[in-house]
Amino acid sequence: MMQLSQDLIQRHQDLIEALGAETLKAMLQEMHLIRAFEERAEQLYMQGKVHGTMHLSIGQEATAVGAANAMQEGDYLLNHHRGHGHCLAWGSDPNRMMAEFMGKETGYCRGRGGSMHIADIESNNLGANGIVAGGLPIAVGVGLSIKMRRTSQVCLVIFGDGAANEGAFHEALNMASIWRLPIVFLCENNQYAMSMPVQQAFNIENISQRAAAYGLPGVTVDGNDVLAVYAAVSEAAARARRGEGATLVEAKTYRYKGHSKSDKQVYRSREEVRFWQENRDPIMRFSQLLLTAGLISEAEAAQMRERAVAIIDAAVAFSEASPEPDVADIMSGVYA
Amino acid sequence: MPELRELTYAEALRECLRQLMEEDERVFLIGEDIGVYGGAFGVTAGLIEQFGPERVIDTPISEAGIAGACIGAALTGMRPIGEIQFMDFVTLSMEQLVLQAAKVRFMFGGKASVPMVLRMPSGSGTGAAAQHSESLENWFVHVPGLKVVMPSTPYDAKGLLRAAVLDDNPVIFVEHKLLYKTKGHVPEAPYIVPLGQSKVVREGSHLTVVATSVMVGRALQAAEQLAEEGIELEVIDPRTLKPLDDAPIIESVKKTGRALVVHEAVEMGGFGGEVVARIAASEAFDYLEAPIRRLAGLDIPIPYNRRLEYHAVPQVESIVREARKLVRGEY
Structure with a gap:
């Protein structure tokens, strides 16, 4: 692990300097927050305090945090069913996230969406999607809209390896390419589409190879290396902002x-x-990197986990104290 | 008296699109062959010359992409109007329309809106056979979050399209291929025909005929013939299938005591069932003097052969026949 840290420090030397200790520490803190959220989510489920289902992103925190931090204020996010981490990294309020997870009126979606459909329109988080690849065609529209409104925004759309085998992936990447849309397509390859391993679902080494078929750049990075994800998504976003169009970034990660x-x-x-x-835990690796680089102390690293758990404790308390949606209000929100 | 200006249904739609685009730069068109080609049925002809390819966007053959592009643009401040070349092809957009466009607002706690319109031509009668003649409107009627509009005249086409584009919800706008060349009075100045308002298009005392789209004209022709026999049909065009304004229908049936619902889509699972159920469940029930009947497409794909195609859906003579039976009690 020590050797790996040194290798990573060497590889990301410029980036480490550019981001600075405070930002790097904040990123690690976000990764802890996501893990604490997910672990508590599972616990609440086991305790029977939530119903339905959930898709946990434990092990994938680096992809969410690296990608979200590479984007700018005003950019758009579309993500997928395993999306708690993306929202938290995007800056969503853990209280309202947890309240949504617990189906409460104070949740982001007033308890109507739940785990799979958290959105925060005010922060241009256009929502998680329960349909595999469902967000990709929508990203095309967001990209078109940005282009027509002539802003410098970029749309980050995150989807899994499974989504890359949906027809919508093909339509969306092609449209994004022919119209040079400001979109970062981030394929979060966690090795399995439910039970289907990528080795069986693809006859190519990297999903990013498909970008070439659309005339887009494609890049594969270690999705458990938060700085590698940050660097690739930053470059893709910068390219999009320069008006040069979309990029397909594949982050190889793993769900525990x-x-x-x-x-x-x-x-x-x-x-x-x-x-x-x-061997590849993203939080362990990034902690070790910051320790080896002398940017945090052992004590600080330990405090981060405690701080994250405290934030989640407060979020659960907030949610438990929050009201359920009123049945009398069941019809609201269908139509504008 | 000055002569009333007449436009075709297609021209009325085009005038509406042009006026909306001139007024509001957020409005844009997106679809297959809508640019220099002018759309498969010519509705968007000339618009790319006026507004350029940035606002009249020709797409690859990617119907899910077209629908998704409308959703994403609508979510971020634009007012997209998509075109699906034939209603049949909307089957390739269903996920985006049913699971995304219709649901995001509710799923996200009422905080997002999707002000988009998706135009598409439905219907048979052109010899286009089974995969280019569908009438699938009731699929969308069944989806909370969508609105469904079906204009039957050039006047309504222009006014309803304007209302649909100004509406903050996703609207499925179903045109009919056989109506594109029909003519009628259309004022030049922009106007709105509000969504969710049925219209009594002919008054009569013996039988209420609720007809949609191309069937409105056929019902009116049937009414002309039956009037010669002393049978007076009251013809009602819902114009908007969802939300459905059923009050004028129920009022009418209270007056006539009889009801016939006519549409082109196949009878089973069709919109007529909804209308019949609303009448049966209403105070009009007590006024009924005959069973409520439907006249709709046969439960078959649209055949190619001209005679078979003709007989697959209601025609003027079948409406006459059915209406006569209901009024004379010969059912």
Whole structure:
């Protein structure tokens, strides 16, 4: 781990200097916050305090944090069903996130959306999508709108490896390319589309290779290296902002938990999961990097986890004290 | 008296699009072959010359992409008007329309709006056979969050399209291929025909005929013939299928005591069932003197052969026949 940290420090030397200790620490703190949120979400589910299902992003925190931090104020986000982390990294309020997860009126979507559909329109977070690849055609419209309004915004759309095999992926990447739209297509490849391993679902090494078919640049990065994700998404966003069009970024990562609550994970071995946890954990790696670089102390690193848990404790308390939606109001919000 | 200006249905739609685009730069058009080609049925002819390719956007053949582009643009402050070349092809946009456009507002707690219109021509009668003749409007009627509009005249086409574009919700705007060349009075100045207002297009005392789209004209022709026999039809055009303004229908049935619903889409699971149910569940029930009947497309794909195609959907003579039976009690 020490050697890896040194390698990473060397690789990201310029970026580490450019971002500075405060930003780097904030990014690590966000990763802790996501993990604490997800762990509590699972716990609340086990306790019977939430119903439905959820898709946890534990193990994928670096992709969310790297990507969101690479974007600017006013940019747009569209993401997917495994989206808690993206929202938190985008700056969503953990209280309102948790309240939505618990189905409360104080949640981002007044309890109507739940885990899979958290959006915060005010911060241009246009929402998580329960349909695989559902957000990609919408991103095309956002890109067109940005172009027609002549702003310098960029749309970040995050989807999984499974989405890359939907027809919508093809239509959206082609349209984004022919119209040079300011979109960053971020494929969060966590190795499995539910139970389908990427090795079985694709006959190519990297999903980013598909970009070439659309005349777009494609790049694959280590999705568990927050700085690598940050660098790739920054470059793609800068390119989009310069009017040069879209990029397909593939971040290779790994989900530790099952696809959803009902997943018994018979399609992969415990050893495989353990290997990623022990060797490639994004939080452990980034902590180690900052420690090795002398940017945080052991004590600070430990406090980050505690601080994250405290924020989530408060979010749960806020949510538990929040009212349920009023049944008398069930019809509201269907039409403008 | 000055002569009333007449336009075709297609011209009325085009005039509405032009006026909206002149007034509001957020309005743009997107679809297949809508630019220099002018649209498969010519509705957008000439608009690219006036507004340029940035606002009259020709797309690849990507119907999910067209729908998604409308949704994304609408969510971020634009007023897109998409065109699906044939209503049949909207099957390729269904996920975006049903699971995205219709639901984002509700799913996100009422905080997002999707002010988009998707225009599409439906219907048979052109010999285009099974995959270019569908009437799928009731699929959309079944989806909360969407509005569904079906104009039957040039006047309504212009006024309803304007209302649809100014509406803050996703609107499925169903045109009919056979209506594009029909003519009628259309004022030049912009006007609105509000969504959700049924119209009594002919008054009569013996039978209420609720007809949609191309069937409105056929019902009126049937009414002319039956008037010679002393049978007076009251013809009502809902114009907007969702939201449905059923009050004039119910009032009418209270007056006539009889009702016939006519549409081109296949009968089973069609819009007529909804109208019949609303009448049956209303105070008009007590006034009924005959069973409520539907006359609709046969439960078959639209055939190619001209005779078969003709007989697959209601025609003037079948409306006459059915109306006569209901009024004379020969059912």
